[in-house]
Amino acid sequence: MTLRSLALAATFTALLATPTVAQDADATPPTAQTIALEMFSEASRSLRAGDMESARRLMQAALDLKPGHPAVLRALVTIATRAERADDGFEALEAMAAAGLAFEPADETIALLDAADPDRLADVRTALGRNETPVGNGEVVARINRPDALIEGVAVDIETDRIFVSSVTERDILMLEPFARDEPVVFADRDDGLWSVFGLFVDDRTRMLWAASGSVDQTPLADGEAGGTALFAFDLVSGELYRRYTIDGAVQLADFVVRDGSVYISDSQAPRVYKLDNVSGELEVLSEDPRFVSLQGVALARGALYVADYSMGIWRIDLTNGSASLVRTNETSLIGIDGLRQTRDGRLIAVRNGARPHQVMAIDLDPTGVEVAHVDVLLRGHPAMGGETEPTLVDLADGRAWLVANAAWPLFPADGSTPEAERPATLIVEMDLR
Structure with missing residues (x-):
């Protein structure tokens, strides 16, 4: 990871591990939202630079701060596809399905996952599609x-x-x-x-x-x-x-x-x-x-x-x-x-x-x-x-x-x-x- 990525990850770890302490009255304290947004931006920069591992770790940290966030999960699918890491792609899509979200993977994602495990891909696409089936009456x-x-x-x-x-x-x-x-x-x-x-x-x-x-x-x-x-x-x-x-x-x-x-x-x-x-x-x-x-x-x-x-x-x-x-x-x-x-x-x-x-x-x-x-x-x-x-x-x-x-x-x-x-x-x- 880059030095900036390490610093952001350290900030994230500190946020989770330590209680809130008094800060300067003029300072704006970091929040889960501001840290997650910064991590999202840095992950995007890492992705553009070809540093897939930094992008993945930062985006995963953002997901820990904002559980079930569809934009973060979609970004993890993109990173996994660019890095050609089929297991990471499967995990992100399976997390989407478990979260009750619907999503249609891009063609390049489908090609990557189909080559790795076509049965697992079929299962997760079925689960994602099931999340859009009509339910209830009104x-x-x-x-x-x-x-x-x-x-x-x-x-x-x-x-x-x-x-x-x-x-x-x-x-x-x-x-x-x-x-x-x-x-x-x-x-x-x-x-x-x-x-x-x-x-x-x-x-x-x-x-x-x-x-x-x-x-x-x-x-x-x-x-x-x-x-x-x-x-x-x-x-x-x-x-x-x-x-x-x-x-x-x-x-x-x-x-x-x-x-x-x-x-x-x-x-x-x-x-x-x-x-x-x-x-x-x-x-x-x-x-x-x-x-x-x-x-x-x-x-x-x-x-x-x-x-x-x-x-x-x-x-x-x-x-x-x-x-x-x-x-x-x-x-x-x-x-x-x-x-x-x-x-x-x-x-x-x-x-x-x-x-x-x-x-x-x-x-x-x-x-x-x-x-x-x-x-x-x-x-x-x-x-x-x-x-x-x-x-x-x-x-x-x-x-x-x-x-x-x-x-x-x-x-x-x-x-x-x-x-x-x-x-x-x-x-x-x-x-x-x-």
């Missing part, structure tokens, strides 16, 4: 023909059987009555101060519809209008805005969960999780940790808060002191989880769209709540989840789940320009979890 209960809306979130009011969905690009909350599921009406919009709307939650206790709102590249702002982010509470009966909650330092309030009048909310662009104790209170920081990368869905289970991190997995956050630790996974990849909710018995229901295949998973934790015990795929390969779209957020109630099955994020340019591709109607799929 009924399309609403079709929202608003192609410019970019629907992201969903919430259901069990008492009235109304469904609420959030729009990123039209800056509103739409309501679907039980007798007119395909005829959305505007419940709240930019006149209420909304920017793009992301997570939604119906709180039966307060009879409030909660909404997280913020500005992203796809948010249409008027000339001179400033972006921002806030948590909104609307009266479910009248539709009137009850209150808007902000906090200094927030960048993009994303998804959240409500229980007993308290709200726990993630910030997808800042390493923070916030808490609101009651409707008359103020947002405060529950947990702030530089290890957080891209926080998404939030769930309460087993006396703790669980927050999906798109790049790292799932964090378990202590509700008393805000300390965070990554949930230890089994072989299943927890990378790319967007929506996250919990059932009454403590199962985590997760929507994965940042890795192939897109799917809805049920995650059972061990008795301590710090480790994954088992994962079931609940929905995969559903016709509503096809095309250049992705499932996003999910809501649970009464033993059922409602999923935004085909959000059109991939079809909306990051620069906020008008999409050229035709966008499909947004489909809400209902699943029976009982």
